[in-house]
Amino acid sequence: MSTTLSVEGEIAVVTIDNPPVNATGRAVRQALADAVASTEHNPDIKAVVLQCAGSTFVAGADIREFGKPPLEPHLPDVLVQIENATKPWVAAVHGSALGGGLELAMACHYRIATPQARFGLPEVTLGLIPGAGGTIRLPRLVSAETALDMVAGGKPITAPKALEAGLIDEISGGQLAEDALAFAAKVMNGKTHVPTLDRSVNMPKDRGKFDLQASIIRKKARGHTAPSVAVTAVQNALSMPAADALAAERAAFIKLKSTPQSTALRHIFFAERATARIDRIKDVSPRDISHIGVVGGGTMGAGITAACLLAGLDVTLLERDNAAAELGQDRVLNILSGSLKRGLVSAENHLQMLAGFRTATEYVALKNAQVVIEAVFEDMAVKKEVFAQLDATVRPDAILATNTSYLDVNEIAAAVSEPGRVIGLHFFSPAHIMKLLEIVVPDQVADDVLATSVALAKRLRKIPVLAGVCDGFIGNRIMSAYRRECDYMLEDGAFPHEIDTAMRAFGFKMGIYQMQDLAGLEIAWAMRKRRAATRDPAERYVDIPDKLCEMGRFGRKTGCGWHNYNDGKEARAPEVKALIISEAKRKGITRKNFSADDIMRRILKCMQSEAQLILSEGIASSADDIDVVMVNAYGFPRWMGGPLHLLNADVGAATG
Ligand code: 3HC
Numbered sequence: 134m135s136t137t138l139s140v141e142g143e144i145a146v147v148t149i150d151n152p153p154v155n156a157t158g159r160a161v162r163q164a165l166a167d168a169v170a171s172t173e174h175n176p177d178i179k180a181v182v183l184q185c186a187g188s189t190f191v192a193g194a195d196i197r198e199f200g201k202p203p204l205e206p207h208l209p210d211v212l213v214q215i216e217n218a219t220k221p222w223v224a225a226v227h228g229s230a231l232g233g234g235l236e237l238a239m240a241c242h243y244r245i246a247t248p249q250a251r252f253g254l255p256e257v258t259l260g261l262i263p264g265a266g267g268t269i270r271l272p273r274l275v276s277a278e279t280a281l282d283m284v285a286g287g288k289p290i291t292a293p294k295a296l297e298a299g300l301i302d303e304i305s306g307g308q309l310a311e312d313a314l315a316f317a318a319k320v321m322n323g324k325t326h327v328p329t330l331d332r333s334v335n336m337p338k339d340r341g342k343f344d345l346q347a348s349i350i351r352k353k354a355r356g357h358t359a360p361s362v363a364v365t366a367v368q369n370a371l372s373m374p375a376a377d378a379l380a381a382e383r384a385a386f387i388k389l390k391s392t393p394q395s396t397a398l399r400h401i402f403f404a405e406r407a408t409a410r411i412d413r414i415k416d417v418s419p420r421d422i423s424h425i426g427v428v429g430g431g432t433m434g435a436g437i438t439a440a441c442l443l444a445g446l447d448v449t450l451l452e453r454d455n456a457a458a459e460l461g462q463d464r465v466l467n468i469l470s471g472s473l474k475r476g477l478v479s480a481e482n483h484l485q486m487l488a489g490f491r492t493a494t495e496y497v498a499l500k501n502a503q504v505v506i507e508a509v510f511e512d513m514a515v516k517k518e519v520f521a522q523l524d525a526t527v528r529p530d531a532i533l534a535t536n537t538s539y540l541d542v543n544e545i546a547a548a549v550s551e552p553g554r555v556i557g558l559h560f561f562s563p564a565h566i567m568k569l570l571e572i573v574v575p576d577q578v579a580d581d582v583l584a585t586s587v588a589l590a591k592r593l594r595k596i597p598v599l600a601g602v603c604d605g606f607i608g609n610r611i612m613s614a615y616r617r618e619c620d621y622m623l624e625d626g627a628f629p630h631e632i633d634t635a636m637r638a639f640g641f642k643m644g645i646y647q648m649q650d651l652a653g654l655e656i657a658w659a660m661r662k663r664r665a666a667t668r669d670p671a672e673r674y675v676d677i678p679d680k681l682c683e684m685g686r687f688g689r690k691t692g693c694g695w696h697n698y699n700d701g702k703e704a705r706a707p708e709v710k711a712l713i714i715s716e717a718k719r720k721g722i723t724r725k726n727f728s729a730d731d732i733m734r735r736i737l738k739c740m741q742s743e744a745q746l747i748l749s750e751g752i753a754s755s756a757d758d759i760d761v762v763m764v765n766a767y768g769f770p771r772w773m774g775g776p777l778h779l780l781n782a783d784v785g786a787a788t789g
């Protein structure tokens with residue numbers, strides 16, 4: 134790391150160069166404090182520009198320091214020194230000004246940024262709140278409502294939004310460094326520069342609406358404690374003198390830093406970034422990919438197509454016939470127009486995506502695709518037929534991927550003449566949104582096929598996790614195991630709503646039975662019927678799910694499943710309760726009561742033992758990978774860090 138100070142006429146330029154993200158580690162904090170001292174003492178300097186080298190402005194405090202005792206100088210003190218400098222400091226922001234980085238920019242007297250810059254206080258995503266005055270300075274620059282959103286929601290805003298909100302003073306129209314110098318020259322001979330903390334705070338325009346916004350944030354946070362503490366910090370900023378609010382913020386930050394939730398969230402932050410560090414391919418170059426083929430335009434195929442188009446790739450979507458192709462096309466176009474409506478893509482990008490998208494019914498249309506992703510019915514015979522067709526028609530070096538949920542990818546690979554080009558790319562629904570991509574690695578896959586798949590995942594802005602071939606890979610295998618355990622609990626004494634409620638109270642967005650009702654029960658039923666002949670007769674088998682399907686209860690879309698749905702509203706189903714009791718009786722099981730704790734203990738134990746089996750069999754490369762899968766695709770509460778992280782932590786403490 135190096136922080137340099139150069140002089141351009143009467144302006145000092147302080148440049149932080151601390152790769153990878155210019156975090157405010159101890160050395161940076163010290164260098165900033167030194168820069169304040171030397172520029173204040175130099176009568177030739179009239180203003181200071183603060184900028185960063187590399188791809189970003191300061192992206193926050195150094196998260197790696199959080200587990201260690203804090204070292205002086207502390208960031209809040211350095212920021213007060215900058216803010217109280219007699220010479221104006223101008224922050225020149227490119228990339229991301231996040232957390233401590235935004236707090237640093239707000240302590241400067243002015244802010245100028247590139248049009249692509251982003252500004253945010255993501256501390257809540259690490260189980261924290263800003264700890265260097267962010268909650269107090271922000272509502273002095275932007276409205277109380279925007280401050281509340283940014284502090285408690287953690288989502289960054291764009292430069293144009295920041296300008297509109299009052300967070301920055303100017304967007305650079307050319308070279309940021311030059312524009313920042315020009316800006317500094319403009320302000321250096323002006324009036325005295327008011328420290329942000331001395332400005333008056335922006336009170337809510339409508340107190341009732343503001344309080345409602347605060348209570349919605351608290352409710353949505355469920356078991357995650359940081360957002361609620363963040364709300365309190367903003368409320369303090371509005372009601373207390375700045376010095377008192379600062380002291381309260383700092384105390385809350387320090388307390389949160391050592392909570393199990395923050396430890397868990399930091400664990401997941403680093404685990405997500407470690408999944409793509411794969412020894413096997415560290416020296417292998419991925420191929421350049423521009424054209425993807427997708428076979429099957431149903432729920433998954435359409436989502437995968439949209440994900441690829443949104444990443445700027447061309448896609449040809451193949452379906453069985455014209456009618457199915459049209460349906461697939463509609464699904465894709467709906468997703469794209471939704472992205473346009475929500476402002477996630479520009480009108481120009483939308484047009485480019487439409488130009489890069491075509492549908493087809495003949496395999497020859499895929500002849501130029503460099504990667505083909507199959508997403509047809511979950512049926513080995515159908516998949517083998519598709520792969521044989523692909524083998525005969527697409528270019529011989531094209532990567533052939535399957536999106537199968539459970540099937541044996543080695544067996545699928547054996548259907549083509551060069552099995553080394555076959556891999557599993559297991560997306561999650563909705564595929565254009567879900568961050569996880571399980572990359573299923575068959576025995577014979579070539580290294581560059583693997584490297585290209587990992588690079589494709591990153592291009593799609595997904596987190597790649599490698600999984601070995603087995604029934605359900607990592608995530609579905611753990612989910613099947615704990616779903617089976619929940620079915621055992623039904624016979625043993627619990628009811629579906631009790632299991633769902635316990636899971637929600639733990640932090641899942643929905644319970645396992647609500648999730649099944651949403652997805653539909655018929656696919657799992659078909660799979661159980663297929664496997665019936667090979668099932669071990671000695672294995673405990675719960676017939677309740679089959680009997681539900683025999684009753685025509687397929688979930689939400691039929692108005693009933695594990696629960697009843699009246700006008701979409703969930704209600705307990707007396708028929709299901711009666712079925713459960715009669716099944717337990719038929720098997721001679723004496724039902725007993727389950728508390729929410731009993732339920733969660735059993736679910737977690739089951740998840741953890743399946744996860745350990747998966748690790749011992751080499752299906753997952755690390756415990757962290759398993760946590761990343763469960764947090765990113767199976768609703769495991771992020772602030773619990775994942776089932777294996779919890780195994781080493783105290784469950785009770787993590788909920789606090
Ligand atoms: N501290 C330490 N390391 C960090 C870091 C941080 N704040 N932010 C990122 N890194 C590391 C990553 O672990 C990764 O390391 P690796 O190469 O060894 O895996 C490397 O920097 C690059 O990170 P990404 O892979 O995430 O790079 P991207 O280019 O995709 O994203 C980013 C860049 C948007 C800045 C993203 O890294 C990010 O969101 N970082 C976290 C920002 C954050 O949460 N800041 C708040 C910190 S808490 C705080 O500031 C408290 C304050 O209020 C006192």
Ligand code: NAI
Binds near residue numbers: 430434453509515559
């Ligand atoms: P779906 O039933 O919605 O879509 C399948 C599509 O494939 C249909 O549009 C069908 O017309 C088409 N198709 C069938 N045979 C074809 C052929 N020979 N050639 C061309 N098109 C053909 O199914 P869904 O849900 O999209 O699942 C597809 C695959 O993705 C399955 O393997 C499934 O296990 C897997 N998957 C599903 C997830 C989900 O949440 N639905 C999640 C992850 C994987």
